[in-house]
Amino acid sequence: MTSARTLPQAYFVSPEVFAREQEQIFAQQWLCVGHESQILDRGQFFLQEVASESLVILRDSGAVRGFYNVCRHRGTRLCEEKSGQLHETLQCPYHAWTYSLDGRLVGAPHMDKVEGFDKRDYSLHAVPMALWEGFIFVNLAKNPTPLEKMFAPLAGKFTHWNLPKLRSAKRIEYDVQANWKLIFENYSECYHCPLVHPALSKLTPYDSAENDLCEGPFLGGFMPITKGQSLTLSGNACALPVGDMKTEDHHRVFYYSIFPNMLLSMHPDYVMVHQIWPQSPMCSLILCDWFFHPDAFS
Amino acid sequence: MTSARTLPQAYFVSPEVFAREQEQIFAQQWLCVGHESQILDRGQFFLQEVASESLVILRDSGAVRGFYNVCRHRGTRLCEEKSGQLHETLQCPYHAWTYSLDGRLVGAPHMDKVEGFDKRDYSLHAVPMALWEGFIFVNLAKNPTPLEKMFAPLAGKFTHWNLPKLRSAKRIEYDVQANWKLIFENYSECYHCPLVHPALSKLTPYDSAENDLCEGPFLGGFMPITKGQSLTLSGNACALPVGDMKTEDHHRVFYYSIFPNMLLSMHPDYVMVHQIWPQSPMCSLILCDWFFHPDAFS
Amino acid sequence: MTSARTLPQAYFVSPEVFAREQEQIFAQQWLCVGHESQILDRGQFFLQEVASESLVILRDSGAVRGFYNVCRHRGTRLCEEKSGQLHETLQCPYHAWTYSLDGRLVGAPHMDKVEGFDKRDYSLHAVPMALWEGFIFVNLAKNPTPLEKMFAPLAGKFTHWNLPKLRSAKRIEYDVQANWKLIFENYSECYHCPLVHPALSKLTPYDSAENDLCEGPFLGGFMPITKGQSLTLSGNACALPVGDMKTEDHHRVFYYSIFPNMLLSMHPDYVMVHQIWPQSPMCSLILCDWFFHPDAFS
Numbered sequence: 001m002t003s004a005r006t007l008p009q010a011y012f013v014s015p016e017v018f019a020r021e022q023e024q025i026f027a028q029q030w031l032c033v034g035h036e037s038q039i040l041d042r043g044q045f046f047l048q049e050v051a052s053e054s055l056v057i058l059r060d061s062g063a064v065r066g067f068y069n070v071c072r073h074r075g076t077r078l079c080e081e082k083s084g085q086l087h088e089t090l091q092c093p094y095h096a097w098t099y100s101l102d103g104r105l106v107g108a109p110h111m112d113k114v115e116g117f118d119k120r121d122y123s124l125h126a127v128p129m130a131l132w133e134g135f136i137f138v139n140l141a142k143n144p145t146p147l148e149k150m151f152a153p154l155a156g157k158f159t160h161w162n163l164p165k166l167r168s169a170k171r172i173e174y175d176v177q178a179n180w181k182l183i184f185e186n187y188s189e190c191y192h193c194p195l196v197h198p199a200l201s202k203l204t205p206y207d208s209a210e211n212d213l214c215e216g217p218f219l220g221g222f223m224p225i226t227k228g229q230s231l232t233l234s235g236n237a238c239a240l241p242v243g244d245m246k247t248e249d250h251h252r253v254f255y256y257s258i259f260p261n262m263l264l265s266m267h268p269d270y271v272m273v274h275q276i277w278p279q280s281p282m283c284s285l286i287l288c289d290w291f292f293h294p295d296a297f298s
Numbered sequence: 299m300t301s302a303r304t305l306p307q308a309y310f311v312s313p314e315v316f317a318r319e320q321e322q323i324f325a326q327q328w329l330c331v332g333h334e335s336q337i338l339d340r341g342q343f344f345l346q347e348v349a350s351e352s353l354v355i356l357r358d359s360g361a362v363r364g365f366y367n368v369c370r371h372r373g374t375r376l377c378e379e380k381s382g383q384l385h386e387t388l389q390c391p392y393h394a395w396t397y398s399l400d401g402r403l404v405g406a407p408h409m410d411k412v413e414g415f416d417k418r419d420y421s422l423h424a425v426p427m428a429l430w431e432g433f434i435f436v437n438l439a440k441n442p443t444p445l446e447k448m449f450a451p452l453a454g455k456f457t458h459w460n461l462p463k464l465r466s467a468k469r470i471e472y473d474v475q476a477n478w479k480l481i482f483e484n485y486s487e488c489y490h491c492p493l494v495h496p497a498l499s500k501l502t503p504y505d506s507a508e509n510d511l512c513e514g515p516f517l518g519g520f521m522p523i524t525k526g527q528s529l530t531l532s533g534n535a536c537a538l539p540v541g542d543m544k545t546e547d548h549h550r551v552f553y554y555s556i557f558p559n560m561l562l563s564m565h566p567d568y569v570m571v572h573q574i575w576p577q578s579p580m581c582s583l584i585l586c587d588w589f590f591h592p593d594a595f596s
Numbered sequence: 597m598t599s600a601r602t603l604p605q606a607y608f609v610s611p612e613v614f615a616r617e618q619e620q621i622f623a624q625q626w627l628c629v630g631h632e633s634q635i636l637d638r639g640q641f642f643l644q645e646v647a648s649e650s651l652v653i654l655r656d657s658g659a660v661r662g663f664y665n666v667c668r669h670r671g672t673r674l675c676e677e678k679s680g681q682l683h684e685t686l687q688c689p690y691h692a693w694t695y696s697l698d699g700r701l702v703g704a705p706h707m708d709k710v711e712g713f714d715k716r717d718y719s720l721h722a723v724p725m726a727l728w729e730g731f732i733f734v735n736l737a738k739n740p741t742p743l744e745k746m747f748a749p750l751a752g753k754f755t756h757w758n759l760p761k762l763r764s765a766k767r768i769e770y771d772v773q774a775n776w777k778l779i780f781e782n783y784s785e786c787y788h789c790p791l792v793h794p795a796l797s798k799l800t801p802y803d804s805a806e807n808d809l810c811e812g813p814f815l816g817g818f819m820p821i822t823k824g825q826s827l828t829l830s831g832n833a834c835a836l837p838v839g840d841m842k843t844e845d846h847h848r849v850f851y852y853s854i855f856p857n858m859l860l861s862m863h864p865d866y867v868m869v870h871q872i873w874p875q876s877p878m879c880s881l882i883l884c885d886w887f888f889h890p891d892a893f894s
Contacts, residue, residue, distance in 0.1 A: 009671065074304050093493065373608065
């Protein structure tokens with residue numbers, strides 16, 4: 001890429017550019033909001049803010065569902081807690097309109113007296129949702145391209161990593177005072193590693209990366225682990241292998257960016273996932289999970 | 299109202315809508331800023347911010363007056379304290395221009411040397427002001443409809459409540475993280491009462507309200523007090539009756555909303571007034587006073 | 597000035613006016629950013645934010661230089677500390693691109709492999725800079741009028757004040773909650789002195805000022821010191837005379853405003869300089885230095 005140039009300054013600081021990105025990228029693309037292991041029991045839920053909309057993601061009988069967290073009556077937030085356990089229904093705290101876990105309005109006090117009112121017209125607004133390797137994706141577009149089509153370049157690629165079965169042992173949340181694109185791009189280059197991560201550079205030489213995926217809104221590949229078996233502080237593997245990987249993959253770390261908000265780091269013994277949530281032109285919220293083989297928890 | 303619908307989301311969150319409301323509603327309508335009992339003595343004053351303008355409301359000999367809190371010389375704030383006692387004049391703290399309590403410029407050091415300068419051209423800008431049942435209203439419009447005309451539907455309606463003579467025993471101020479319209483509308487419906495105010499619903503059944511006023515920018519009526527004599531925590535009256543009410547009114551609570559910023563709650567033994575001051579699309583400042591019969595203070 | 601009027605309110609509160617002033621005044625005019633005595637040693641530097649751009653001002657061999665504090669590679673801030681001592685180079689903390697003190701790119705790891713890449717195309721962007729009587733001025737305009745031409749009305753006027761040799765004994769920084777223009781104009785009038793500075797008015801009568809400079813974007817003159825010899829709290833001179841002034845100047849204080857951001861107060865025994873840095877329509881950062889004769893420090 002002899003003629004590549006950094007974007008002009010405005011792309012990293014302008015509120016207008018930020019607003020357009022929210023509208024044209026974050027409200028249009030498939031976004032990772034978590035992993036289905038977060039909501040294994042019926043009625044478990046968590047909230048996620050996407051492009052200024054609050055979404056509630058929950059487990060119904062078997063299915064994972066997503067709704068706008070907005071009562072159809074007066075626009076009140078249905079859930080205020082960031083995560084928790086629902087008991088059969090979502091009830092609006094204002095006027096007690098009540099919804100089943102599949103979004104149907106099942107209770108609306110006194111509304112039966114209102115001529116022409118039909119509960120079936122007031123189901124919660126569902127948000128398009130899809131699962132990919134156990135990760136939950138949502139899309140705020142009216143008619144999004146199906147995730148299966150968008151993610152075709154990834155089909156089957158990660159099957160042996162066992163991703164749907166993994167469970168998060170730890171999540172941390174933190175703000176980074178930087179534009180989301182800088183964080184996203186920074187993940188895909190190791191040119192900065194010698195100065196910024198000298199210890200890491202000893203375990204995986206910074207000039208050893210090979211991309212094996214650059215089709216669609218995806219980019220990534222692997223780097224060899226040349227010293228020790230893992231990128232833990234000790235250099236030793238910290239848990240069971242996450243999946244049934246090929247021999248050579250036991251000495252590799254795989255880094256993939258899934259545009260626009262997911263960074264997937266697959267190590268032999270754990271999988272690290274970063275979600276990037278832009279807050280303002282110069283601030284981004286990061287959710288970072290460490291996933292392990294379910295048997296590693298016992 | 300079979301086809302009533304909640305306003306779209308933008309009306310509750312958009313800075314543009316908020317700015318238009320400030321300009322076209324709060325800078326055009328009569329707004330309650332307080333009660334004349336707050337400034338009984340000559341020279342007593344308080345400040346009120348209205349649509350980004352600071353106003354000073356004061357008691358001159360007999361009259362209540364209101365001025366833009368802005369020196370005519372260099373635009374300096376005349377008063378910085380929220381309330382207090384003036385001594386004959388308002389003096390600008392910057393260059394000592396001095397105004398009488400009726401707004402006339404009476405001192406302007408050295409300006410007599412400036413050719414063509416006439417103190418009479420530099421009186422404080424008065425704000426249109428009117429009293430209604432003891433409450434002080436201002437209007438930032440250039441040529442507002444007289445308050446008497448706007449408030450015609452209320453003429454004589456509250457005379458026996460003795461409102462001009464009452465005095466506030468207590469004021470509290472607090473922010474509510476909600477759009478001002480939601481607060482205003484919430485006051486006029488008791489559909490939310492069973493879930494949100496279960497104790498109140500026992501004293502005044504939530505489905506017992508009758509509107510007796512819905513003409514002009516006013517809405518309200520009464521609810522019977524079915525248990526006890528008052529809406530105090532004990533259920534007992536907490537003070538003398540506020541006025542010379544009819545017998546049946548001793549077991550009623552009256553709720554009126556006076557668009558756009560006054561909520562008037564009249565109980566047999568006290569009158570509660572909320573002023574709503576929008577601060578931003580999703581934040582409103584509330585001033586809440588409890589008024590009692592003046593003899594209840596001794 | 598019989599018909600002078602204060603600017604309309606919007607000029608002091610409007611974000612749009614503020615943005616235009618930043619663009620058309622602060623990004624176009626010569627601005628004082630400090631004094632060369634702040635960076636006497638090779639490699640000493642300080643940062644200054646000007647119209648939302650971060651600048652690094654440094655001492656190279658002999659010369660004072662100014663650069664945009666932005667790496668030519670990925671736009672990273674080169675220096676984060678507000679001031680300090682560089683060791684031969686500026687190195688970007690991200691990917692280690694390295695610049696000499698005259699702005700040339702001297703190190704860019706691996707870039708020699710990139711076809712067509714020439715270090716000479718990636719020098720730091722210099723900012724136009726000039727010295728006036730020891731004070732450092734920058735100008736963000738593409739082709740600014742030379743400072744010598746702009747400052748012609750000042751030529752030779754202050755020579756005997758010895759300004760280039762003075763050194764700052766003390767700097768304070770503080771915010772003022774006021775529009776920058778009010779601060780700038782306030783400096784040029786003493787009409788406010790009797791009420792605001794009664795003690796000062798005793799030392800230098802507020803109606804005694806004479807302007808001796810009103811050509812170009814400059815305004816000022818002197819006031820006699822009628823009691824004591826200095827404007828210190830005691831009224832006594834606090835240090836050696838700053839320069840070789842005329843006899844009558846030992847009883848005068850000189851005030852000059854240098855549009856748009858420098859206020860220069862010359863006393864017999866010290867020179868006070870205020871820099872005004874607008875932060876928002878209603879907030880300004882002030883940097884205030886007290887300069888003394890270098891021999892006064894020993």
